[in-house]
Amino acid sequence: MSSPSPPLSTESDFPKASPRWLQPLVLLSPAGIWLALLLVIPTLLILELSLVPGIRPGQVVNPSGLENYTRIFQPDYFPVLTRSLSFAIATTLICLLLGFPVAYWIALIVPKRWRNLVVLGFVLPLWTSSLLRSYAWITILRPTGVMNSLLGTVGLPPLDILNREPAVLIGMTYSLLPYMVLILYAALEKLDRSLLEAAADLGATPAQAFWNVTVPQTLTGIAAGSLLVFISCMGDFINPEVLGGASSMTVARLVYNQFLGATQNWGFGSALSMILILIVSIAIALWLKYGDRSSAGGV
Amino acid sequence: MTIPSHPQTPSLSRRRFLQASATAASGLVLSGCGWTLAEVRPTTLSRGNKDEIYIYTWESYVDSQLIETFKTQTGIQVTPSLFSSNEEMLAAFQAGKSANFSVIYPSDYTVGEMIEKRLLSKLDHSRISGLENLMPQFQDSAYDRNNEHSIPISWGTTGLIYNSEALNPAPDDWEYLWQNQQKLMRKMTLLDDKREVMGVTLKTLGYSYNSTNLQEIQHAYEKLVTLKPAVTTFTTSAWIDRLLAGDLLLAMVYSADAVRVINENPDRKFKYVIPKSGSSLWSDTMVIPKSSPNPDAAYAWINFMLQPAIAADITQRLFFATPNQAAYDQLPTPLRNDRSLFPSEDVINACERIIPLRPEILELYDQYWTKLTSG
Numbered sequence: 001m002s003s004p005s006p007p008l009s010t011e012s013d014f015p016k017a018s019p020r021w022l023q024p025l026v027l028l029s030p031a032g033i034w035l036a037l038l039l040v041i042p043t044l045l046i047l048e049l050s051l052v053p054g055i056r057p058g059q060v061v062n063p064s065g066l067e068n069y070t071r072i073f074q075p076d077y078f079p080v081l082t083r084s085l086s087f088a089i090a091t092t093l094i095c096l097l098l099g100f101p102v103a104y105w106i107a108l109i110v111p112k113r114w115r116n117l118v119v120l121g122f123v124l125p126l127w128t129s130s131l132l133r134s135y136a137w138i139t140i141l142r143p144t145g146v147m148n149s150l151l152g153t154v155g156l157p158p159l160d161i162l163n164r165e166p167a168v169l170i171g172m173t174y175s176l177l178p179y180m181v182l183i184l185y186a187a188l189e190k191l192d193r194s195l196l197e198a199a200a201d202l203g204a205t206p207a208q209a210f211w212n213v214t215v216p217q218t219l220t221g222i223a224a225g226s227l228l229v230f231i232s233c234m235g236d237f238i239n240p241e242v243l244g245g246a247s248s249m250t251v252a253r254l255v256y257n258q259f260l261g262a263t264q265n266w267g268f269g270s271a272l273s274m275i276l277i278l279i280v281s282i283a284i285a286l287w288l289k290y291g292d293r294s295s296a297g298g299v
Numbered sequence: 300m301t302i303p304s305h306p307q308t309p310s311l312s313r314r315r316f317l318q319a320s321a322t323a324a325s326g327l328v329l330s331g332c333g334w335t336l337a338e339v340r341p342t343t344l345s346r347g348n349k350d351e352i353y354i355y356t357w358e359s360y361v362d363s364q365l366i367e368t369f370k371t372q373t374g375i376q377v378t379p380s381l382f383s384s385n386e387e388m389l390a391a392f393q394a395g396k397s398a399n400f401s402v403i404y405p406s407d408y409t410v411g412e413m414i415e416k417r418l419l420s421k422l423d424h425s426r427i428s429g430l431e432n433l434m435p436q437f438q439d440s441a442y443d444r445n446n447e448h449s450i451p452i453s454w455g456t457t458g459l460i461y462n463s464e465a466l467n468p469a470p471d472d473w474e475y476l477w478q479n480q481q482k483l484m485r486k487m488t489l490l491d492d493k494r495e496v497m498g499v500t501l502k503t504l505g506y507s508y509n510s511t512n513l514q515e516i517q518h519a520y521e522k523l524v525t526l527k528p529a530v531t532t533f534t535t536s537a538w539i540d541r542l543l544a545g546d547l548l549l550a551m552v553y554s555a556d557a558v559r560v561i562n563e564n565p566d567r568k569f570k571y572v573i574p575k576s577g578s579s580l581w582s583d584t585m586v587i588p589k590s591s592p593n594p595d596a597a598y599a600w601i602n603f604m605l606q607p608a609i610a611a612d613i614t615q616r617l618f619f620a621t622p623n624q625a626a627y628d629q630l631p632t633p634l635r636n637d638r639s640l641f642p643s644e645d646v647i648n649a650c651e652r653i654i655p656l657r658p659e660i661l662e663l664y665d666q667y668w669t670k671l672t673s674g
Contacts, residue, residue: 144544
């Protein structure tokens with residue numbers, strides 16, 4: 001607020017009965033009601049549904065046990081959970097490895113007047129539909145597609161990766177790399193370059209300076225970017241469905257199938273959703289505890 | 300490089316997914332102490348515009364020309380939404396989409412299920428003209444006696460479409476898939492339809508398409524597991540581009556889709572076969588849900604679709620077999636003799652209809668299907 005009204009005089013206008021802590025509630029309540037109605041209550045409903053074994057639409061909800069949860073940990077479904085986790089972890093690592101050099105280049109090497117243009121170029125793919133981007137990868141990756149004709153012209157054997165794990169990884173990485181780059185770029189832009197010069201002055205090799213000066217300063221960005229990519233991968237339904245095949249079921253796909261797909265078991269689907277929520281919550285809790293230290297203490 | 304002009308599986312679009320998820324929450328209706336999950340109730344909110352009708356139908360059952368003709372005849376604007384399996388349609392319908400649609404296109408066994416769940420309104424036959432044109436075998440059916448709730452719009456079989464240049468000898472039975480697994484390795488797709496895929500495997504083993512025997516169902520699941528490494532993916536329509544491009548050699552499909560692909564690619568490389576040990580015989584119908592916001596327009600649409608000229612026209616353009624005798628008589632001879640579209644009597648006799656199963660058996664199918672697709 002830039003209006004110069006003196007805060008003390010407005011405060012005395014309020015009746016004494018209204019304590020100071022109540023005032024922010026007026027502004028907070030729209031978001032609060034929004035969260036309660038559209039996040040808290042639905043999540044509680046999902047929790048309740050997850051306790052009803054094998055429920056289908058039209059049946060009465062009557063929570064009676066943990067069968068849906070024990071089913072998830074059966075050998076038939078446990079691989080789905082580990083597959084989802086491996087997709088998410090692998091995509092996060094690939095995005096980090098590919099994204100860091102790019103973000104470093106944009107933040108520290110590209111001349112300032114070009115920087116915004118380069119950033120824009122990098123986020124441009126996000127302006128198209130994610131479904132369309134996945135379908136475009138089908139055209140590239142399919143056995144008689146663009147990739148294999150290119151491989152053929154340079155005399156390499158064709159690759160059969162569509163409807164397999166590598167295709168899903170490519171799709172996820174392509175979808176989420178821009179987010180990783182943006183977050184790392186924001187972190188690297190704030191890098192204190194005088195510290196790098198000091199490190200060089202004191203005899204550090206570029207590698208030492210990178211590991212001891214650059215990485216610690218951008219740790220918050222690395223953690224935030226990784227968290228965002230990891231969470232998005234856990235919930236990604238489109239890439240595994242479009243680019244995956246008969247053997248690449250993930251938790252998000254399985255949840256979809258329980259509600260709107262071939263099988264109707266809202267209880268099992270809800271239990272799977274709760275497990276997904278739990279995994280994501282653990283990731284966020286870890287980040288809150290360990291990831292955000294530098295910004296909390298440093299700034 | 301071509302980007303598909305339309306997503307092959309509209310069920311995937313994020314917007315539709317979000318819409319369905321959002322409406323799922325609105326489908327939770329409180330009733331007394333316990334509450335009923337996704338209870339469908341007649342809506343009073345959207346009484347609907349009388350010049351407007353929303354229908355929920357299969358991919359490739361409606362095209363813009365049909366919509367235009369209907370608008371010219373009646374002045375009513377049709378907006379179709381598409382589904383690719385009965386289960387998907389029923390789930391979305393029960394999750395809250397019911398409020399929009401005046402006409403839905405469920406298949407035979409799903410009609411039975413929807414009648415049982417009391418979702419369909421009884422049709423007033425005095426408001427429908429042209430029923431007498433339906434072939435005798437479509438005047439009455441086990442899933443819906445005397446077409447009280449549903450009007451058949453098309454019928455067909457489930458079978459295999461294959462690349463006849465690459466596959467020699469040609470497939471003639473389901474067992475072919477298992478015997479030629481190496482040749483078909485990652486070059487075939489199966490339908491994303493648990494009843495059809497399980498049914499076919501049961502049939503291959505010599506059981507009924509609708510088996511309710513626990514051992515038989517488990518046996519079928521075990522046989523399917525051995526075929527799975529060769530299966531590229533389970534899909535209802537995403538096989539089309541890739542069969543044409545040569546990525547796939549064979550796909551398990553509904554006859555209507557196969558006949559369309561074969562007729563649109565006149566080099567005759569692709570052929571459709573109904574496996575000789577039998578397959579499923581299905582019919583798709585038009586129903587009016589109790590929750591229909593605009594029943595008058597729904598009757599207008601049904602009457603429109605029953606006109607022999609219209610039914611003959613869509614059979615020629617969209618290639619699904621019409622149950623309408625008057626329309627059949629108007630078809631050009633080559634189409635009337637197309638055995639993929641209108642199979643002979645003995646082929647039909649070898650086929651079974653998919654029938655609704657008891658909930659506990661259906662759950663078993665669900666569990667095996669989820670296991671199969673999760674592995």
